[in-house]
Amino acid sequence: MKIGVRVMPRKEVLDSQGRAVERTLRAHGKNLSHCRVGKYIELEIDEKDRQKALAKATEMCEFALHNPLIETYELEVL
Amino acid sequence: MKIGVRVMPRKEVLDSQGRAVERTLRAHGKNLSHCRVGKYIELEIDEKDRQKALAKATEMCEFALHNPLIETYELEVL
Numbered sequence: 001m002k003i004g005v006r007v008m009p010r011k012e013v014l015d016s017q018g019r020a021v022e023r024t025l026r027a028h029g030k031n032l033s034h035c036r037v038g039k040y041i042e043l044e045i046d047e048k049d050r051q052k053a054l055a056k057a058t059e060m061c062e063f064a065l066h067n068p069l070i071e072t073y074e075l076e077v078l
Numbered sequence: 079m080k081i082g083v084r085v086m087p088r089k090e091v092l093d094s095q096g097r098a099v100e101r102t103l104r105a106h107g108k109n110l111s112h113c114r115v116g117k118y119i120e121l122e123i124d125e126k127d128r129q130k131a132l133a134k135a136t137e138m139c140e141f142a143l144h145n146p147l148i149e150t151y152e153l154e155v156l
Binding site: 006007008021024025028030031032033034035036037038039040041042043044045046056059060063064065 | 084085086099102103106108109110111112113114115116117118119120121122123124134137138141142143
Protein backbone atom coordinates (compact mmCIF):
# COMPACT_ATOMS: atom_id res chain seq x y z
CA MET A 1 0.00 0.00 0.00
CA LYS A 2 1.19 3.48 -0.88
CA ILE A 3 1.07 6.08 1.87
CA GLY A 4 1.79 9.76 1.40
CA VAL A 5 3.27 11.75 4.25
CA ARG A 6 3.09 15.53 4.24
CA VAL A 7 5.59 17.06 6.65
CA MET A 8 5.13 20.80 7.18
CA PRO A 9 6.89 23.34 9.38
CA ARG A 10 4.88 24.34 12.47
CA LYS A 11 3.12 27.72 12.21
CA GLU A 12 5.17 29.13 15.11
CA VAL A 13 8.47 28.24 13.44
CA LEU A 14 10.23 30.49 10.94
CA ASP A 15 9.85 28.83 7.55
CA SER A 16 12.84 30.31 5.76
CA GLN A 17 12.24 28.37 2.53
CA GLY A 18 8.66 29.61 2.44
CA ARG A 19 9.80 33.22 2.94
CA ALA A 20 12.36 32.84 0.15
CA VAL A 21 9.79 31.44 -2.29
CA GLU A 22 7.32 34.20 -1.35
CA ARG A 23 9.88 36.93 -1.91
CA THR A 24 11.10 35.49 -5.21
CA LEU A 25 7.60 35.08 -6.62
CA ARG A 26 6.58 38.60 -5.52
CA ALA A 27 9.75 40.09 -6.97
CA HIS A 28 8.65 38.65 -10.30
CA GLY A 29 5.15 40.06 -10.14
CA LYS A 30 3.37 36.89 -8.99
CA ASN A 31 0.81 37.73 -6.33
CA LEU A 32 0.50 35.45 -3.33
CA SER A 33 -0.37 36.16 0.27
CA HIS A 34 1.48 33.32 1.95
CA CYS A 35 3.58 30.28 1.25
CA ARG A 36 4.89 27.37 3.30
CA VAL A 37 7.38 24.78 2.13
CA GLY A 38 7.56 21.27 3.55
CA LYS A 39 8.40 17.74 2.50
CA TYR A 40 6.37 15.03 0.84
CA ILE A 41 7.34 11.42 1.38
CA GLU A 42 5.79 8.50 -0.50
CA LEU A 43 6.12 5.22 1.35
CA GLU A 44 5.39 1.88 -0.27
CA ILE A 45 4.63 -0.61 2.46
CA ASP A 46 4.07 -4.36 1.99
CA GLU A 47 0.75 -4.44 3.75
CA LYS A 48 -2.71 -4.77 2.23
CA ASP A 49 -4.68 -3.78 5.30
CA ARG A 50 -5.27 -0.03 5.30
CA GLN A 51 -5.20 0.39 9.07
CA LYS A 52 -2.06 -1.69 9.51
CA ALA A 53 -0.29 0.18 6.71
CA LEU A 54 -1.21 3.51 8.30
CA ALA A 55 0.01 2.25 11.68
CA LYS A 56 3.36 1.27 10.17
CA ALA A 57 3.67 4.62 8.39
CA THR A 58 2.91 6.44 11.66
CA GLU A 59 5.63 4.42 13.37
CA MET A 60 8.13 5.44 10.66
CA CYS A 61 7.10 9.09 10.94
CA GLU A 62 7.49 9.11 14.69
CA PHE A 63 10.78 7.29 14.43
CA ALA A 64 12.59 9.28 11.78
CA LEU A 65 10.54 11.17 9.23
CA HIS A 66 9.67 14.32 11.13
CA ASN A 67 11.09 16.50 13.84
CA PRO A 68 8.25 17.04 16.34
CA LEU A 69 9.80 20.24 17.68
CA ILE A 70 9.47 22.10 14.40
CA GLU A 71 7.26 19.98 12.14
CA THR A 72 3.86 18.32 11.97
CA TYR A 73 2.83 15.53 9.63
CA GLU A 74 -0.29 14.17 7.99
CA LEU A 75 -0.81 10.81 6.31
CA GLU A 76 -2.95 9.91 3.33
CA VAL A 77 -3.50 6.64 1.52
CA LEU A 78 -2.55 7.06 -2.16
CA MET B 79 -7.60 30.14 -1.98
CA LYS B 80 -5.10 27.63 -0.67
CA ILE B 81 -3.37 25.44 -3.24
CA GLY B 82 -1.09 22.51 -2.41
CA VAL B 83 1.75 21.66 -4.78
CA ARG B 84 3.40 18.26 -4.59
CA VAL B 85 6.78 18.26 -6.33
CA MET B 86 8.30 14.79 -6.73
CA PRO B 87 11.50 13.54 -8.37
CA ARG B 88 10.92 11.86 -11.75
CA LYS B 89 11.00 8.06 -11.69
CA GLU B 90 14.05 7.97 -13.99
CA VAL B 91 16.05 10.24 -11.70
CA LEU B 92 18.10 8.98 -8.76
CA ASP B 93 16.26 10.05 -5.63
CA SER B 94 19.13 10.09 -3.16
CA GLN B 95 16.99 11.32 -0.25
CA GLY B 96 14.54 8.50 -0.86
CA ARG B 97 17.34 5.93 -0.91
CA ALA B 98 18.74 7.34 2.34
CA VAL B 99 15.37 7.20 4.10
CA GLU B 100 14.79 3.66 2.81
CA ARG B 101 18.15 2.46 4.06
CA THR B 102 17.80 4.12 7.46
CA LEU B 103 14.32 2.71 8.07
CA ARG B 104 15.37 -0.79 6.97
CA ALA B 105 18.48 -0.65 9.15
CA HIS B 106 16.13 -0.11 12.09
CA GLY B 107 13.86 -3.00 11.26
CA LYS B 108 11.08 -1.03 9.56
CA ASN B 109 9.90 -2.83 6.47
CA LEU B 110 9.17 -0.82 3.36
CA SER B 111 9.53 -1.66 -0.30
CA HIS B 112 10.10 1.79 -1.71
CA CYS B 113 10.28 5.42 -0.76
CA ARG B 114 10.42 8.73 -2.63
CA VAL B 115 11.06 12.11 -1.11
CA GLY B 116 9.82 15.34 -2.64
CA LYS B 117 8.61 18.78 -1.63
CA TYR B 118 5.23 20.10 -0.61
CA ILE B 119 4.42 23.75 -1.12
CA GLU B 120 1.29 25.45 0.21
CA LEU B 121 0.40 28.58 -1.71
CA GLU B 122 -2.18 31.06 -0.45
CA ILE B 123 -3.42 33.01 -3.42
CA ASP B 124 -5.81 36.02 -3.28
CA GLU B 125 -8.30 34.59 -5.72
CA LYS B 126 -11.72 33.15 -5.01
CA ASP B 127 -12.28 31.48 -8.36
CA ARG B 128 -10.96 27.92 -8.29
CA GLN B 129 -9.89 27.82 -11.93
CA LYS B 130 -8.13 31.17 -11.79
CA ALA B 131 -6.33 30.22 -8.58
CA LEU B 132 -5.16 26.94 -10.14
CA ALA B 133 -4.01 28.82 -13.24
CA LYS B 134 -1.96 31.21 -11.10
CA ALA B 135 -0.46 28.32 -9.12
CA THR B 136 0.46 26.55 -12.37
CA GLU B 137 2.17 29.72 -13.56
CA MET B 138 4.20 29.88 -10.33
CA CYS B 139 5.14 26.21 -10.62
CA GLU B 140 6.28 26.60 -14.21
CA PHE B 141 8.16 29.75 -13.35
CA ALA B 142 10.08 28.72 -10.25
CA LEU B 143 8.71 25.94 -8.08
CA HIS B 144 9.88 22.89 -9.96
CA ASN B 145 12.72 21.80 -12.18
CA PRO B 146 11.09 20.09 -15.19
CA LEU B 147 14.24 18.13 -15.99
CA ILE B 148 14.15 16.16 -12.77
CA GLU B 149 10.77 16.82 -11.15
CA THR B 150 7.05 16.63 -11.81
CA TYR B 151 4.33 18.45 -9.90
CA GLU B 152 0.67 18.03 -9.04
CA LEU B 153 -1.74 20.63 -7.71
CA GLU B 154 -4.63 20.23 -5.30
CA VAL B 155 -7.06 22.72 -3.84
CA LEU B 156 -6.84 22.60 -0.03
